[in-house]
Amino acid sequence: MFKILEKEVFSPVIKKMVVEAPRVARRCQAGQFVILRVQENGERIPLTIADFDREKGTITIVFQEVGKTTKLLGTLNAGDYILDFVGPLGTPSHIENFGTVVCVGGGVGIAPVFPIARALKEAGNYVISIIGARTKELLFWEDRMREVSDELLVTTDDGSYVRKGFVTDVLKELIEQRGKENINLVLAIGPQPMMRACCKVTGEYGIKTIVSLNSLMVDGTGMCGCCRVTVGGQTRFVCVDGPEFDGHQVDWDILARRSATFRQEEQRALELYTGQCKCGGGN
Amino acid sequence: MAEKKEIIPKKHPMPVQDPRERIRNFNEVALGYDEETAVAEAKRCLQCKKEPCRQGCPVEVDIPAFIRMVAERDFEGAIKKIKEKNALPAVCGRVCPQENQCEKYCTLGKKHEPVAIGRLERFCADWELARGVFPQEVAPPTGFKVAVVGSGPAGLTCAADLAKLGHKVTVFEALHVPGGVLMYGIPEFRLPKRVVQAEIDNLRNLGVEIVTNAVVGKFATVDELMEEEGYDAVFIGTGAGLPYFMNIPGENSCGVYSANEFLTRVNLMKAYLFPAWDTPIKVGRKVAVIGGGNVAMDAARTALRLGAEESWIVYRRTEKEMPARHEEVENAKEEGIKFAFLTNPVRILADEHGWVKGMECLRYELGEPDESGRRRPVPIPGSEFIMEVDTVVVAIGQAPNPLVPRTTRGLEIGKKGNIVADPATGATSKPGVFAGGDVVTGAATVILAMGAGRIAARSIHAYLMSKKA
Ligand SMILES: Cc1cc2nc3c(=O)[nH]c(=O)nc-3n(C[C@H](O)[C@H](O)[C@H](O)COP(=O)(O)OP(=O)(O)OC[C@H]3O[C@@H](n4cnc5c(N)ncnc54)[C@H](O)[C@@H]3O)c2cc1C
Ligand SMILES: Cc1cc2nc3c(=O)[nH]c(=O)nc-3n(C[C@H](O)[C@H](O)[C@H](O)COP(=O)(O)OP(=O)(O)OC[C@H]3O[C@@H](n4cnc5c(N)ncnc54)[C@H](O)[C@@H]3O)c2cc1C
Numbered sequence: 001m002f003k004i005l006e007k008e009v010f011s012p013v014i015k016k017m018v019v020e021a022p023r024v025a026r027r028c029q030a031g032q033f034v035i036l037r038v039q040e041n042g043e044r045i046p047l048t049i050a051d052f053d054r055e056k057g058t059i060t061i062v063f064q065e066v067g068k069t070t071k072l073l074g075t076l077n078a079g080d081y082i083l084d085f086v087g088p089l090g091t092p093s094h095i096e097n098f099g100t101v102v103c104v105g106g107g108v109g110i111a112p113v114f115p116i117a118r119a120l121k122e123a124g125n126y127v128i129s130i131i132g133a134r135t136k137e138l139l140f141w142e143d144r145m146r147e148v149s150d151e152l153l154v155t156t157d158d159g160s161y162v163r164k165g166f167v168t169d170v171l172k173e174l175i176e177q178r179g180k181e182n183i184n185l186v187l188a189i190g191p192q193p194m195m196r197a198c199c200k201v202t203g204e205y206g207i208k209t210i211v212s213l214n215s216l217m218v219d220g221t222g223m224c225g226c227c228r229v230t231v232g233g234q235t236r237f238v239c240v241d242g243p244e245f246d247g248h249q250v251d252w253d254i255l256a257r258r259s260a261t262f263r264q265e266e267q268r269a270l271e272l273y274t275g276q277c278k279c280g281g282g283n
Numbered sequence: 284m285a286e287k288k289e290i291i292p293k294k295h296p297m298p299v300q301d302p303r304e305r306i307r308n309f310n311e312v313a314l315g316y317d318e319e320t321a322v323a324e325a326k327r328c329l330q331c332k333k334e335p336c337r338q339g340c341p342v343e344v345d346i347p348a349f350i351r352m353v354a355e356r357d358f359e360g361a362i363k364k365i366k367e368k369n370a371l372p373a374v375c376g377r378v379c380p381q382e383n384q385c386e387k388y389c390t391l392g393k394k395h396e397p398v399a400i401g402r403l404e405r406f407c408a409d410w411e412l413a414r415g416v417f418p419q420e421v422a423p424p425t426g427f428k429v430a431v432v433g434s435g436p437a438g439l440t441c442a443a444d445l446a447k448l449g450h451k452v453t454v455f456e457a458l459h460v461p462g463g464v465l466m467y468g469i470p471e472f473r474l475p476k477r478v479v480q481a482e483i484d485n486l487r488n489l490g491v492e493i494v495t496n497a498v499v500g501k502f503a504t505v506d507e508l509m510e511e512e513g514y515d516a517v518f519i520g521t522g523a524g525l526p527y528f529m530n531i532p533g534e535n536s537c538g539v540y541s542a543n544e545f546l547t548r549v550n551l552m553k554a555y556l557f558p559a560w561d562t563p564i565k566v567g568r569k570v571a572v573i574g575g576g577n578v579a580m581d582a583a584r585t586a587l588r589l590g591a592e593e594s595w596i597v598y599r600r601t602e603k604e605m606p607a608r609h610e611e612v613e614n615a616k617e618e619g620i621k622f623a624f625l626t627n628p629v630r631i632l633a634d635e636h637g638w639v640k641g642m643e644c645l646r647y648e649l650g651e652p653d654e655s656g657r658r659r660p661v662p663i664p665g666s667e668f669i670m671e672v673d674t675v676v677v678a679i680g681q682a683p684n685p686l687v688p689r690t691t692r693g694l695e696i697g698k699k700g701n702i703v704a705d706p707a708t709g710a711t712s713k714p715g716v717f718a719g720g721d722v723v724t725g726a727a728t729v730i731l732a733m734g735a736g737r738i739a740a741r742s743i744h745a746y747l748m749s750k751k752a
């Protein structure tokens with residue numbers, strides 16, 4: 001059992017929790033994730049480690065409520081317990097001094113970008129961060145991202161805050177402005193379509209781009225192959241070989257299709273959970 | 284034996300759930316002997332002086348002795364006799380490939396059917412479980428701490444034996460449930476999880492601490508367990524959990540599962556109870572399972588229970604070469620599993636949404652024997668044909684889990700990614716580190732893993748005691 005020490009509600013659908021998990025906190029690094037199970041009949045879901053405190057033995061997670069498990073997790077409060085919490089999983093981000101790095105975080109993807117941007121800055125990189133969300137309410141950690149970035153650019157899809165536009169628009173402008181030779185690496189984390197769009201932009205300029213893939217997972221230890229993706233024509237397991245990959249090598253179509261494998265079942269679970277089942281039958 | 288015995292040529296049949304019933308539930312198929320049947324079956328045994336059956340058992344259970352006790356209705360004595368050698372009789376009695384082990388060497392089997400040794404073993408174990416496992420003696424604390432990595436049959440056995448010898452044992456398990464393949468792989472209908480749970484409860488009663496959600500190599504390495512957490516010795520029993528894929532086009536389509544994923548969703552995550560349990564599984568109308576071992580058989584029978592209209596085993600050799608337990612092949616046939624022998628897919632075809640719609644297959648014929656002694660399947664040129672299926676489960680084997688081998692300093696690793704360990708002691712190339720089970724041998728059997736755990740426990744004890752001296 002893993003105790004929730006703090007909870008912060010960023011928006012009605014995005015929440016942050018600080019969880020007591022000393023074994024995970026002891027060795028985790030930027031780019032790694034945990035898998036948790038809220039209760040006995042629950043699903044195992046992966047969430048990125050958004051921050052950690054080795055001294056206090058805590059892990060911070062930030063999640064968006066999209067289905068049954070994340071909604072259920074969202075109902076828990078400080079003092080409650082999460083049944084299972086395993087990590088740190090995945091290969092840590094490759095951190096070195098690349099020069100100038102652009103870190104792009106879209107929506108809830110801002111959370112996983114944060115520890116990586118921080119590590120990149122600590123390694124001596126010049127970090128330019130771009131964060132964006134659909135609307136002002138969904139934006140969070142602007143202050144924390146500013147702390148770990150040399151420059152921070154903010155955007156909202158609907159223009160409700162700072163400026164109107166997608167993170168890809170900002171990214172393109174930035175590359176045009178600074179020149180592609182002055183950007184050594186791009187890191188993009190967010191929804192699949194956003195990461196794919198970022199790769200399309202950087203592909204045109206030939207700038208290496210790292211993405212963090214959010215495939216379906218079960219065990220998260222390389223045992224089931226559920227998380228497999230095609231990268232550079234080869235099958236790779238996101239949970240052990242990743243989650244970070246060269247975005248220009250990823251077969252995004254296969255990833256998107258495999259992610260939708262259980263869409264109907266997910267929908268059904270969500271409807272049953274929220275008590276809106278319109279299917280008429282079942283028990 | 285003075286009196287002349289009347290020979291009963293056939294085993295007493297195992298009572299089973301009706302096939303038409305059982306393909307609609309996940310309850311255990313084989314129901315077990317009752318006392319009368321067990322005693323009658325035990326009386327078939329000839330009590331051979333040379334004990335050939337015993338030599339067929341990898342852990343040398345004293346088969347004639349325990350069977351004699353069953354015949355004499357001394358069930359308590361019988362289970363104690365079994366447990367002298369076998370720590371998991373309720374499991375082994377159900378899942379050992381007896382036809383290749385103990386029963387293969389049974390004298391009675393030369394002319395007739397062998398004594399149903401496995402069924403009798405199961406009977407004794409269940410008899411005990413129904414009465415609550417008898418308490419075991421634990422030696423006074425030695426002051427030594429041992430870490431056991433992985434809680435499959437190898438780890439469970441090693442931990443229990445070490446605890447009885449008075450060592451402080453902590454088991455680290457990556458998943459949220461201990462038990463290894465017994466919990467996540469072998470289905471409920473073949474090995475009820477309450478049977479495994481009883482073994483795990485027994486371990487806790489012996490004072491063993493079980494830490495779940497603990498992936499060694501991630502939260503701490505084996506070196507760190509020894510250097511920072513003060514473990515005096517480590518046993519590695521992390522199994523062979525890395526699924527092989529066929530590496531053919533279309534294998535990453537939706538609806539293609541590894542057997543591990545398919546069975547883990549169903550057994551560990553209880554997807555057969557969806558939506559009461561949250562983890563989903565999807566099977567289509569026609570399922571093809573590639574492979575011919577126990578894993579393939581389990582996947583095909585599971586698919587049927589999940590509602591598939593047709594469930595196929597697609598195997599590139601013939602029935603004779605299938606490594607699956609004989610009893611399970613019979614059960615599968617009774618349930619209506621279909622078999623495509625001498626067949627193997629070369630390509631998986633997907634529809635416009637990326638879902639499996641068929642497999643392009645080749646037909647095979649058997650050629651010369653290969654290094655395994657089985658005749659090698661050779662593809663017949665031009666024999667391509669399309670098999671229409673909407674779900675594919677790949678069950679062609681598993682490799683040793685690479686995580687611990689890769690993150691432990693000074694551990695000798697074999698060609699197949701296995702940990703190299705002395706079969707007589709379980710000792711690895713690293714002092715204080717022992718290993719056994721599938722991570723050493725590659726995917727094998729429960730009884731071999733258990734035996735390896737037991738051997739390692741003995742030499743870990745000797746290693747620790749020599750440290751003390
Ligand atoms: C390595 C990794 C790290 C991750 N890190 C994070 C993280 O830090 N924060 C975070 O929030 N998430 C993260 N995710 C994603 C997270 O794991 C999933 O959001 C979570 O598993 C969803 O579980 P669920 O039961 O709530 O939703 P599910 O029922 O499993 O369904 C969720 C998915 O179904 C789709 N979906 C659900 N409802 C609808 C709908 N009405 N219409 C269309 N599509 C719909 C969405 O695509 C969604 O992703 C990560 C994933 C991976 C693999
Ligand atoms: C579907 C299926 C059916 C089978 N049927 C039969 C049968 O009928 N008869 C038979 O005799 N055999 C059968 N087998 C084979 C048998 O189950 C195995 O040989 C046996 O379980 C091996 O035992 P083990 O202890 O070595 O490993 P496992 O049972 O694989 O257990 C290893 C454990 O270690 C854990 N682990 C792995 N890595 C780590 C890590 N880094 N840190 C912590 N924990 C870790 C795993 O999660 C797992 O729980 C079957 C196997 C499968 C998959």
Ligand code: SF4
Binds near residue numbers: 341375384385386
């Ligand atoms: S452990 Fe297995 S091989 Fe040995 S006697 Fe029992 S069933 Fe036979």
Ligand code: SF4
Binds near residue numbers: 388
């Ligand atoms: S070989 Fe068969 S008949 Fe002889 S003692 Fe063993 S079980 Fe009994």
Ligand code: FES
Binds near residue numbers: 216
């Ligand atoms: S989630 Fe099972 S192998 Fe990656």
